[in-house]
Structure formats: C-alpha cells, structure tokens
Amino acid sequence: MGEPIIALENISKRYDQHDAVNQLSLTISKGEIFGLLGPNGAGKTTTILMMLGLSEPTSGSVRVCGIDSTHNPIEVKRRVGYLPDDVGFYQHMTGMENLLYTAVLNGISRKDAEQRAYELLGKVNLLEAAHKKAGKYSRGMRQRLGLADVLMKNPDVIILDEPTLGIDPEGVRDFLALIKELNEKEKLTVLLSSHHLHQVQQICDRVGIFVDGKLLALGNVASLAKQLFLEDTFVIHVSASPVSKELVDKLRSIPAVHQVDRVDNELDIYCDQDVTATISKIVVESGSSLFYISRKDFGLDEIYHRYFEGRELNGSR
Numbered sequence: 001m002g003e004p005i006i007a008l009e010n011i012s013k014r015y016d017q018h019d020a021v022n023q024l025s026l027t028i029s030k031g032e033i034f035g036l037l038g039p040n041g042a043g044k045t046t047t048i049l050m051m052l053g054l055s056e057p058t059s060g061s062v063r064v065c066g067i068d069s070t071h072n073p074i075e076v077k078r079r080v081g082y083l084p085d086d087v088g089f090y091q092h093m094t095g096m097e098n099l100l101y102t103a104v105l106n107g108i109s110r111k112d113a114e115q116r117a118y119e120l121l122g123k124v125n126l127l128e129a130a131h132k133k134a135g136k137y138s139r140g141m142r143q144r145l146g147l148a149d150v151l152m153k154n155p156d157v158i159i160l161d162e163p164t165l166g167i168d169p170e171g172v173r174d175f176l177a178l179i180k181e182l183n184e185k186e187k188l189t190v191l192l193s194s195h196h197l198h199q200v201q202q203i204c205d206r207v208g209i210f211v212d213g214k215l216l217a218l219g220n221v222a223s224l225a226k227q228l229f230l231e232d233t234f235v236i237h238v239s240a241s242p243v244s245k246e247l248v249d250k251l252r253s254i255p256a257v258h259q260v261d262r263v264d265n266e267l268d269i270y271c272d273q274d275v276t277a278t279i280s281k282i283v284v285e286s287g288s289s290l291f292y293i294s295r296k297d298f299g300l301d302e303i304y305h306r307y308f309e310g311r312e313l314n315g316s317r
C-alpha cells in the first residue's frame, strides 16, 4: 500500500448513549479512490467531519496529510477539499463569481484565481454557464461547480459526501467520469461516501462497508466478495441438453464446486475457483450439447445484499 494520506486509529464518536462511530481504524493511501459505503445513519458523515477536524472524536486519533485533524483543523482545511451533499453557493452570484469568492477566502491572488477558475470551469464542463447565476444551475451543475470550488485551492485530497444525490443518471455518469479523470490525471486522492453501490463500484479502488458505526468489511470488490461470500466466489451458469443425473453428479465432484442448482436444462454451479473450462469439458464429454456457459462475478450490490441477509440470519455477525 502507498503513502497514507488519511489515517484513522481507533476513533469513536459518542452522542449521548449512542456510538455514531465505534473504534474505527482505516488507512487511505495517496492516489486512491476510496468508497465509504453504508446505509443512512451508518456514521459516514460523522467520520468525515472528524477527518476534517469539524467534530472531535470521543477517543482515537485522526491524521490527514500527516496532520492531526483534531488539533490542527485549519491546516487540514487548507489541504483537503470537502464537498458536502448539498453545496451552498451564493445564488445571486454567477458560477465564476462564486469561485473567485472562494479564491479570496483562500488567499489566492485575483489574477491566479481567474485563470484557475476558467481552467476548472472548463474541466467540469461549465464554461458556457460560467456567467450564469448559480441560483439558476441544476443540481448536477451545482455539484460540478462544487467540485471546481473544492479544487480552487489545489487540495491533496477531496472528500465527497453523497456527491451524486439527486442528479439524473447521465449527470451521475459524467460526474463519476470526472472524478476518475481527476484522480488519474492529477493524482488526486478521493474519498467518496455513498449508499449507491453500483456508482461506488464503478470508480473506487477500495471500498469500506460501514454499518452502525463500524467497518464491517474492507477491500476491492473482488476481495470483498471473497470475504463476505467465503466460499462461493463464482457462479457459473450452464445451459445444456440433455442434463442427466450422472452429469450433475460429475459436476458436483469437481473439487472447487460447492453446490449445483438445476432447473430443467439450466444449471447454476457455485464454486470457489473459475472452473468454466473443466465444466465445459465434462458436459461435452458426457455427450450433451453445450448451448451456453458464462461466469457470473458478484457485484457490490449482491455482496451488500447477501451480506445483510447473512447478518439477519446470523443475528450478530
């Protein structure tokens, strides 16, 4: 893993009798896009506020860019761009004027600010609307302006809290592509909080699943599938004819196979390795015609749902 840019060590946040965040440890590396994923009330915003030094942990330590957020929030604020789920812009000012205002607050000279604002408005595809009042922007445009706004101070890391909330599908696609591009071209580290699994899956290098203030699983999508599904990381779907009992028994005897579900001539084969080639060989050698074979990888959506099904069944995982 690369140089850590966000390091949380055993942080907790207690409100009255309730732990909003409970003993969370997490390291995010420079250049990563990390997705903090969890249902409403999981503690994502509380965690972000502690990273920014806007909320003090009840215990534990938070370092961002090597700086202690609790003791030095102003220095952290200089290095981190934070986009809350709904950015407040001055409605009567244009997009450009809003960016220039942010520049003044960050001590950037007028000349540098104008150049940077134009450059960023171009990047977020708002040049045409640069002189339109922010109050007339759509939500997607406001979020893109928000992104330009957090980039004005040239941060090392950006933290986006539910950035795609209320944006139409095309706007979401553009926004995510923009984040990915900024990450790749400008080596920007990104922390993204969301409860939209498929969006997180599209762009994040690693994901943390967060529930009731605790990090339940951490890794890239493939490793999460392994952690959460334990054995059955792959499902191979087969359509063949005829499907005899002998054929099903042969497939069941492949060491990597844990389960074979059959409906007529369709089979779902659950296994811990990709044994597509072995399965096709057995089907063909048994004299059956193989119509179709495909491997299904688990997406984050399925990982999440199956995990929560498991939680309900097991009670206290």
Ligand SMILES: Nc1ncnc2c1ncn2[C@@H]1O[C@H](COP(=O)(O)OP(=O)(O)OP(=O)(O)O)[C@@H](O)[C@H]1O
Residues within 6 Å of the ligand: 015, 019, 020, 038, 039, 040, 041, 042, 043, 044, 045, 046, 047
């Ligand atoms: N200032 C506060 N005082 C008391 N309880 C709070 C406060 N802020 C948050 N909480 C509680 O802490 C828990 C975590 O809230 P948080 O906003 O961090 O969750 P979240 O994962 O960001 O959810 P959402 O996506 O709905 O914003 C919730 O139970 C919430 O009610």
